[in-house]
Amino acid sequence: MTLRSFLIPLLLTLSLAACGGSQPEVQGETAGHSESEADAEPAKGAHNGRLLIEGPYTVELAIFEDGVPPEYRAWLYKDGEPLPPTAGELTVVLTRLGDITDTHTFTPKEDYLLGSLEVYEPHSFDVAVTARIDGQTLAWTFPSYEGRTSIPATVAKDAGIQIAPAGPGVIRDEHDVQGLLTPIEGRHARIVARFPGPVKAVRVGLGDTVRAGQALATVESNVSLSNYTVTAPLAGTVLARNVAVGDLAGEQPLFEIADLSALWVDLHLFGADAQHITPGLPVEVTRLSDGVSARTTLDRVLPGTATASQSTVARATIDNADGRWRPGAAVRARVTVAEQKVDLMVPLAALQRFRDWDVVFVRFGDDYEIRPLELGRRDGVNVEVLGGLKAGDPVVVAQSYLVKADIEKSGASHDH
Numbered sequence: 001m002t003l004r005s006f007l008i009p010l011l012l013t014l015s016l017a018a019c020g021g022s023q024p025e026v027q028g029e030t031a032g033h034s035e036s037e038a039d040a041e042p043a044k045g046a047h048n049g050r051l052l053i054e055g056p057y058t059v060e061l062a063i064f065e066d067g068v069p070p071e072y073r074a075w076l077y078k079d080g081e082p083l084p085p086t087a088g089e090l091t092v093v094l095t096r097l098g099d100i101t102d103t104h105t106f107t108p109k110e111d112y113l114l115g116s117l118e119v120y121e122p123h124s125f126d127v128a129v130t131a132r133i134d135g136q137t138l139a140w141t142f143p144s145y146e147g148r149t150s151i152p153a154t155v156a157k158d159a160g161i162q163i164a165p166a167g168p169g170v171i172r173d174e175h176d177v178q179g180l181l182t183p184i185e186g187r188h189a190r191i192v193a194r195f196p197g198p199v200k201a202v203r204v205g206l207g208d209t210v211r212a213g214q215a216l217a218t219v220e221s222n223v224s225l226s227n228y229t230v231t232a233p234l235a236g237t238v239l240a241r242n243v244a245v246g247d248l249a250g251e252q253p254l255f256e257i258a259d260l261s262a263l264w265v266d267l268h269l270f271g272a273d274a275q276h277i278t279p280g281l282p283v284e285v286t287r288l289s290d291g292v293s294a295r296t297t298l299d300r301v302l303p304g305t306a307t308a309s310q311s312t313v314a315r316a317t318i319d320n321a322d323g324r325w326r327p328g329a330a331v332r333a334r335v336t337v338a339e340q341k342v343d344l345m346v347p348l349a350a351l352q353r354f355r356d357w358d359v360v361f362v363r364f365g366d367d368y369e370i371r372p373l374e375l376g377r378r379d380g381v382n383v384e385v386l387g388g389l390k391a392g393d394p395v396v397v398a399q400s401y402l403v404k405a406d407i408e409k410s411g412a413s414h415d416h
Helices: 003-018 036-037 152-158 400-410
Strands: 050-054 056-065 071-078 079-081 088-096 100-110 112-116 125-133 136-144 148-150 162-165 166-182 188-191 199-204 215-220 225-230 238-242 255-258 262-269 282-286 293-305 314-318 330-347 353-354 357-366 367-373 374-378 382-387 394-398
Touching: 050 136, 056 136, 071 100, 071 125, 088 112, 112 215, 148 330, 148 400, 166 374, 166 382, 188 238, 238 394, 262 282, 262 330, 282 314, 330 394, 353 400, 357 400, 367 400, 394 400
Parallel strands: none
Antiparallel strands: 050 056, 056 071, 071 079, 071 112, 088 100, 088 125, 100 112, 125 136, 148 367, 162 394, 166 262, 166 330, 188 255, 199 215, 215 225, 238 255, 262 314, 282 293, 282 330, 293 314, 330 382, 353 357, 357 367, 357 394, 374 382
């Protein structure tokens, strides 16, 4: 899908969302605002709160967070004149995505009414305000959204946006190291002639698979002047052929053969890694040529230290049934030193920065919204969530940056 084919329907959807739908009565106005009216900032009062007006009565409602956790404060007016906070009663009901409802009741304090609950982030909800002043019941409803957008399901699918529930898991203390594939000792042989003499025949080539006892070459002995056969001491693959017909066989290896059905992975440990990484730890080895990975366990840590590099070698064995792991090839590996179960985690790929927060995006229907998080431990794949989500919340785990871009484009904010 092209960027253009993604953005065009998305922009159309956002435009329709901005124009469509009725608006509740706020500040004494009726439903059915025009686009310019819907986008206009609500009228503010002396305390920078939203003014809710009905007849002679006004409620100024603000989220106050100067030196305290966010809380609702409200001031009452009649005919533009302040009323004492004891002159009325107030209830604010916030409905958040996911059918979460917070009911704030108010008590008099100094010259204002104070809400009973913290207004936790995100400050994104549908607001229902009920006031009772002079025996009259007044009511207002209005949306107050931040960090929210709508994306149709078909557009989200075409854009590759994927959802997964937040849940428990394991955070791993992992160390990334580099390594080299080598044949296993005892499964590797360099074959020399028993007696020197001219080579009369060569029966295998580089890369051939041979069985134990198979004829590799024929050599005429300089001692007996009779021919003898050079055979394979083990089954495997011909890694090197250093001889041709007419050559003189001597002390140099004629062939190199190895059983490559399994290989050693020699991992080079530096500094503190050599102290933390011990035999028995799980390791994931990744083939650089195509990104394929294999899981295995460290067999041993060799006792010596290389003088030139000052590295220690940790060794593991991997299966090579597909024949794609090649001796001499460099690999990268991730060794798991420790594992810690956590109650809640999300993939690192789900995280984005929004204002000063680390956030993920949750989806309910076609609506997406930020969830600021308190984070804990992390590894190369996942991060622990200490606050801001609950188990089962539907989190965007792929293409989260597209949701972020769309939210920033909409510019939704809340009143303070």
